[in-house]
Amino acid sequence: MGLHLIIGNKRYSSWSLRAWLMLRFNELPFQEERIALYSEDYKQRLLDAHELGQVPILVDEGVSIADSLSIAEYLAEQYPLPHGWPADRKDRAHARSLCAAMHSGFMALRQECPMNVGRAPAPLELSPACLNDVHRINQFLTRCLSRTGGPYLFGDLGLVDAYFAPVLIRLDRYALLAQVSPELRAYTARMLALPELQDWVEAGRREIERLERAER
Numbered sequence: 384m385g386l387h388l389i390i391g392n393k394r395y396s397s398w399s400l401r402a403w404l405m406l407r408f409n410e411l412p413f414q415e416e417r418i419a420l421y422s423e424d425y426k427q428r429l430l431d432a433h434e435l436g437q438v439p440i441l442v443d444e445g446v447s448i449a450d451s452l453s454i455a456e457y458l459a460e461q462y463p464l465p466h467g468w469p470a471d472r473k474d475r476a477h478a479r480s481l482c483a484a485m486h487s488g489f490m491a492l493r494q495e496c497p498m499n500v501g502r503a504p505a506p507l508e509l510s511p512a513c514l515n516d517v518h519r520i521n522q523f524l525t526r527c528l529s530r531t532g533g534p535y536l537f538g539d540l541g542l543v544d545a546y547f548a549p550v551l552i553r554l555d556r557y558a559l560l561a562q563v564s565p566e567l568r569a570y571t572a573r574m575l576a577l578p579e580l581q582d583w584v585e586a587g588r589r590e591i592e593r594l595e596r597a598e599r
């Protein structure tokens with residue numbers, strides 16, 4: 384049967400992107416099922432897959448895992464990942480802290496700058512709270528990159544990079560890169576050039592107009 388990943392709209396679903404990248408970075412073969420969010424029966428279909436009823440949902444040999452962070456932990460526990468959590472205990476703890484912070488915070492950035500891979504880069508008037516989110520993210524990601532020397536947040540590509548990919552897309556699409564460090568700018572360019580990210584972005588761009596309006 385193998386791994387089965389249920390995702391939402393590629394144009395907007397940042398949580399789906401995180402889980403999808405974790406699988407792709409680690410070259411784990413999986414079957415992808417895209418459910419058009421906010422279509423007539425979407426909620427029931429998600430609830431049938433997991434009682435939490437939100438994408439992403441990973442199904443692995445009868446086990447159903449909802450929530451991007453749980454999926455990261457499940458994969459790290461279940462599979463020998465070449466691009467998992469950092470090998471060093473201190474780095475691993477740090478990477479988990481950053482992912483958890485992203486998972487539970489930065490609400491202003493998430494609300495004011497929803498991930499939209501089809502958006503042509505352009506600035507938007509942002510609240511001080513949103514600019515503060517950008518400032519904080521810039522600070523801790525830059526510290527990571529400076530400490531490890533890159534090319535990814537903890538040296539080698541890992542789950543934590545998949546976790547921050549939607550933020551990098553936001554920095555690009557809302558023309559916020561001028562406000563971040565050269566290290567973070569270079570890292571963003573490097574990440575956005577990865578074939579896996581390009582595949583997702585291309586598919587998101589192609590999503591038909593009807594879905595663009597109906598989904599989030």
Ligand SMILES: N[C@@H](CCC(=O)N[C@@H](CS)C(=O)NCC(=O)O)C(=O)O
Pocket residue numbers: 391395396397398399420426436437438439449450451452486599
């Ligand atoms: N904390 C969750 C967030 C999941 C989430 O908000 N998913 C959204 C799409 S990105 C969703 O399923 N929306 C449809 C709904 O809530 O009915 C995670 O990390 O996976």
